[in-house]
Amino acid sequence: MDQEELINAYLEGKLSxxxxxxxxxxxxxxxxxxxxxxxxxQLKIAVTLEERSKIKDFLEELDQKEKGIPKSKGGLRSWIYSGIAACAIVLAGLFLWTSLSMTPGEKIYKSYYETYPNLIAPTVRGESQANLESDAFLAFDNKDYEKAAVLFENLQHEPDSDYAVFYLGICQLELGRPEKAIPLFLKVREDASNPDQITATWYAALGYFQLNKLEEGTQAVNKVARTEGHPLQAKAQELAEILK
Incomplete structure (x- = not known):
C-alpha cells in the first residue's frame, strides 16, 4: 500500500x-x-462540500424547472427527480475518488494540458500527393498518435526537423509517456528568440507535472512566464502564481 492509499484508508476508517x-x-x-x-x-472536506453544493444547486434548479409539470404527473416527476439525484451523488463520489487519487502534479497536468494543434501541414482529404510529412499529420489530426509517433520518429532525422521532434513529444504525452516526451521537448533548439522552443518548454513543464516532478515543472513554467509576447505567457503566469 503506497502513501496515498495508506492515508486515504486511514481517513476512511478502513485500516485494521x-x-x-x-x-x-x-x-x-x-x-x-x-x-x-x-x-x-482538508482536500477531502473541500471537495465534498463543493460537490454537495453543486448537487444542491443542480437539484434546486431542476425543481424550479419541473414545477410546471401537472400534479397528475407527480409520480413520474418524483421518479425522475430521485433518479437524477442518485446519479448526481454517484458522479460526485466518482469525482471525489478521481480527484483524491491524483497527485498534485497530475491535477495541474489535467487542468492545463491541451493538445497542440497541427500548424505545419494542414491535411486535406483526397489530396493526390502523399508524403511522410502529410501522412504523419493526417494520423495526428485523426488522433492516431501511435501511428503519428512512428512517422514523426522517422521525420526527426531530416534537416530542419524541430517540428517533427516537437510533435513526436506531443504524441508521447497523448499516449501517457511523459518520460519519453520531455527529452524530445528539450531537444528543440535552445534559442531565446525561437517561439517554438518556448512552446516546447511549456509542454516539457506539463510532462514534468504529469510525473509529479513539481520543482522541474515549476522552473519550466517560470521560464515561459518570463517570455514577453509569447502566446502562452499569460497562462504560464497564472500557473506560476498558483505554484508560489
Whole structure:
C-alpha cells in the first residue's frame, strides 16, 4: 500500500486496528506525515462540500424547472427527480475518488494540458500527393498518435526537423509517456528568440507535472512566464502564481 492509499484508508476508517496503531505511531515519529494527512483531510472536506453544493444547486434548479409539470404527473416527476439525484451523488463520489487519487502534479497536468494543434501541414482529404510529412499529420489530426509517433520518429532525422521532434513529444504525452516526451521537448533548439522552443518548454513543464516532478515543472513554467509576447505567457503566469 503506497502513501496515498495508506492515508486515504486511514481517513476512511478502513485500516485494521493493528495497521491504524502503526500508522498513528508513524504520525508521532514523523511529523511531516501529519502535514500530509491534514492536507488530504482538508482536500477531502473541500471537495465534498463543493460537490454537495453543486448537487444542491443542480437539484434546486431542476425543481424550479419541473414545477410546471401537472400534479397528475407527480409520480413520474418524483421518479425522475430521485433518479437524477442518485446519479448526481454517484458522479460526485466518482469525482471525489478521481480527484483524491491524483497527485498534485497530475491535477495541474489535467487542468492545463491541451493538445497542440497541427500548424505545419494542414491535411486535406483526397489530396493526390502523399508524403511522410502529410501522412504523419493526417494520423495526428485523426488522433492516431501511435501511428503519428512512428512517422514523426522517422521525420526527426531530416534537416530542419524541430517540428517533427516537437510533435513526436506531443504524441508521447497523448499516449501517457511523459518520460519519453520531455527529452524530445528539450531537444528543440535552445534559442531565446525561437517561439517554438518556448512552446516546447511549456509542454516539457506539463510532462514534468504529469510525473509529479513539481520543482522541474515549476522552473519550466517560470521560464515561459518570463517570455514577453509569447502566446502562452499569460497562462504560464497564472500557473506560476498558483505554484508560489
Amino acid at each position: 486496528p493493528e495497521d491504524q496503531r502503526l500508522f498513528e505511531q508513524l504520525l508521532e515519529n514523523q511529523p511531516e506525515y501529519k502535514t500530509i494527512l491534514e492536507e488530504h483531510r
